[in-house]
Amino acid sequence: MPVPFGCKCQWYAVKTTDTRAVADLLKLADRQRANWRTGIDGAYRGYYFVAPPVRGWTLVVNASMPDLSAPEAAGPLPTLAGLSLAFGEACYFATHRVVDYQAWIRSSNGEIVRGYAYLGERGETLLDQGELSREEREANLAFTGMDAEEPVSPNEADVLRMAGLWSVDPSVDSNGGEARAGVVGIR
Template identity: 40%
Template sequence: MAFGIGVDRAVPFGYQCWWLAVTAPDPSTAADVLGLIRRKRATWAHGVGLAYDGAVFVAPPIGPWVLVPGRGLPDAASPDFLEWVVGLSARLGHAQFFQTYRVTGACAWALAADGRLRRAYHFDGAGVPLFEGEVTADETALGIGTRPESPDDEAWWDTVPGEGDVLALARRWSVDPTTIEGVATDGHGITGRLRH
């Protein structure tokens, strides 16, 4: 799918959202790997709006990163979630997943590279159903997600992340999508849905 020439301006997202940061040469490659169906060309503004309504938006690259917001992405509690992230990284080289949802307090992230899971964490608002891999230096520096669930331990509660923490981790690993407003990108992205 060719997109022609043009410049679009990035629109921020991140709060109460799920998103990926992947290394891909263009939106079409990322959309192919994701298996996106019912594809349409979309501007940042339109694509981000649809992402919050349950679709998936594969944005034009910002530096080496293609950002993919969408409530249509699997959340960290989904069956086969880790297998899905690892599979993306096997085909794209690097895949990061982030999730924030303040209504329930859920926060999650995952990092996979070259078909190998490096780290995955999910706080569901009450506990930690997902704690895989070695805690990264960035998590340690931010003081978040560094300990598995231990609700009776006050020190554990101090490591429970909030929305701002997920965004701070995204900034350290790749891109904080709340800070991209107005960044010039080449062409439009792609919106669509995942096969479920």
């Protein structure tokens, strides 16, 4: 069954129950079957874990994949676009408290519908694309720049909240998970 994760991590949520098709699209090499515990452990060690579906979503977890502060070709956006083009809808989430990196991006049919990413270490908004989503407005997740009198910036709880509102909150969502193996591999 699902194992909670989310802090100091990055993941995609893909609107599909076809774990193998996701692993194929990512072109994972050296694949091995993995349960949730070993898959999440591997994800924090640099492997990609394509988890069994949870409530209609397949999660792809890797704590050390390139983030939005990396050059775009190596960052998550091309992969996110490919996943959403193939499966209709996909999201990218990331949180890392050491550098204060927080991100949530939703893509539909290969196009970013909404994206927000912040790197507190540099006090920089890396991405703010599209209109605030209904979920962000209802959760009061609007942020100010660092030049504001009382700056408001995102935190890891905001990322996990957005994951739950748009797909699956991996820190608590174990209901609806399937008791079967996922796949770990390298890219």
